[in-house]
Amino acid sequence: MAVKALKPYKGEVKDNVERFHGMQLLYIGWDDHKMFVAPFAFVFPPNMRFGDICEKVLPGAFGYHPDWKKVDMSKAQWLKSSQPWTPDMTKTLAELGLKHKDALRFITPGLTGLKGSSY
Amino acid sequence: MDVQAKKKLGLKEKYAHMTRGLDWETTYQPMDKVFPYAKFEGIKVHDWDQWQDPFRLTMDAYWKYQAEKERKLYAILDAYAQNNGHLGVTDARYVNALKLFLTGVSPLEYMAHRGFAHVGRAFPGAGPRIACQMQSLDEIRHVQTQVHAASNYNKFYNGLHQFRHQHDRVWYLSVPKSFFDDAFTAGPFEYMIAIGFAFEYVLTNLLFVPFMSGAAYNGDMSTVTFGFSAQSDEARHMTLGLECIKFMLEQDPDNLPIVQRWIDKWFWRGYRVLTLVAMMMDYMLPKRVMSWKEAWEIYAEQNGGALFNDLARYGVRPPKGFAAACGDKDYLSHQAWSVFYSYGAAAPFHTWTPSPEENDWLSAKYPSSFDKYYRPLWEFYAEQQKQGNRFYNKTLPMLCQTCQIPMFFTEPGDPTRICYRESDYNGMKYHFCSDGCKEIFDNEPEKYVQAWLPVHQIYQGHCFKEGTDPTAPGFDPLKAVLDWYNLDFGRDNLDYEGSEDQKNFAAWRGMATRNE
Amino acid sequence: MSTVFIAFQTNDETRSIIDAVLADNPHAQLDVQPAMVKINAEGKLVIKRESIEERLGRPFDLQELQVNLITLSGNIDEDDDQFTLAWRN
16 A cells, blocks of 8 residues: 555545635746745636736736846746646636646746846 | 672663563563554564663663753753843844744654654563653653743744744644654654654754754853753664664664665655754854854764764665755755745744845855855845845745645756656646655655645635635735734744844843943 | 764863863864864774763762763763763774
8 A cells, every 4th residue: 555554544635626616726937036936836717818827927926026027928938747838828727738736837038037046 | 797798780780670571471462452553564573672772771860860951951041031141142133043943843842752652652672662751751851941941032032922833834834843743653663763763863963953053152042051951862862763773674684675765765854854954054143153064064974974884784875865965055055045035924033134244154155056046146135125125925835745845946966947846646746846755755645645735725725714704805815824823923024124023132232231 | 984973061070071081082082162062083982980080079970971961973882881982884
């Protein structure tokens, strides 16, 4: 069994999607900008348009960084589970096949943080 | 007439008479029922009498020396309190290192007390039972001495008043909490490797010596006293841990792979918890003792090296993650401080940017990394703060499923890239900060799918006070969570500059040397 | 060879203990820290009850080391007359 125990044992999963009131977890990190120390954890409804995330949510999360005003999201390169991935800004999370607890990263070429430090 | 006095029993003989041959094999109930936890982990023990007690303490000696230590300790704590000793610290930023220690570590001492009480019942051998029961008493002593030390500071400084409540709730305190819950819910042999060996032998000097030396360097006699007094108990704990691992390895060669896997797991989990110590040493002590990197080189590389050379005779190799931990020594403290600095609204202690002189010290201690990666950040923050634009990150971070720390750790060998690892288990994704944490999950996923991850729990709506209405206009979820933490907003948290602690300390120091 | 060490709180009692240890272990090195005294030694360190008693001026039970001990490193062997720390490599 998948844990050493006195008797058969099944752990209670604490983070299945049913516990998030109709939302799903999505993690988004901005490479080379570790001022935001870790990728962010968001909850979104599955029918949320990906473009709305980029236009309405990410500025609030990343806007403090001086690089943000130079960001052109249309040129950003995306990774999902660290593999290349191309989002369609008009589609929803569900339509894009984004599952609960998927992890996305975006790279903004040429922008490498404060004095190129990756921060 | 023969007036020659009978020779006293030597230490070893006396101990053997007082502690051996007093137990028995049960017959009313089978031994396996009396000791139900002794075999399920797969550790084979053929002869419990082979157990060697390095410190041969009988109960009379235990009480005598502990009582003496207690008397000395409380005399010093009383004198410190009577003398307003807290005003002798370098400056009140130091108190935040103490807040970190007292809120993060004291609850673990209590759990250690319970854990050792449990294994002190669970082992079939009388020798380890006695040693574990003494350790259980030591650990509750540690909680008590720490609470006494905290009590004095709590009269004057913010952030110390809710450590018990916050242990179960606050995001970064789930890190030490989950560490101990993991050990506490393991079997007795794993518990001994986790706590007795990995935490209290391999890693203990990296926790205690920096905090206690930090206290000594910064005028905090109270902490020095309880620290050194506790450490003398730790010397016994260390030897217990070392004896446990030697005993397991000597009893049966089949035990080696099990023990090695535990060494790998618990070195990594313990190392992750020590992240807090790294940042404390480099950023939170106004008068610094040495850098985290230097402490790591002495206590982990040299000392740990000697230890694992010694254990090599059993076929034990150094922990799997050791090289990665060594590789991180130039980066860890800086990365960690940037987490607490940016999430400074959400923790019940203060944070601040290092001064120019402190940046220069960091630069000298970290010539290959500080100026390139971290100085730009601190200088930027200092500039922003001058303009009234101090950064407080309000968006929740992604956490590692195993260590529960925000995923700020970087790829081995590349401090510019966040390290992302994941596993799929029973149709769901789990994320990890490192190969070490991923491997721990993959070996026992049923344990870690249950993790109470603070960020996820907040999103599930479990982190608000009873009666909170999230739909009310102007609802601020972060403020509501901090309220649930019993964190006193504006007093316990935010930057040290402008804090009540800072103002009070200056005022009281002034009062001690001026006539009004 | 690997280093063993032992560290004590700095006070009047440990002054005698430290003197005894340094006298009995010529290869040992003293490391003075705030409130703490550490002795490092390559391979092995031997603490002798008699040497301590000579300097302390009273009978001494080696188990009393516990009262002022802070931390140590190495395998321990203890009897009535001496306390030894050593690595076996």
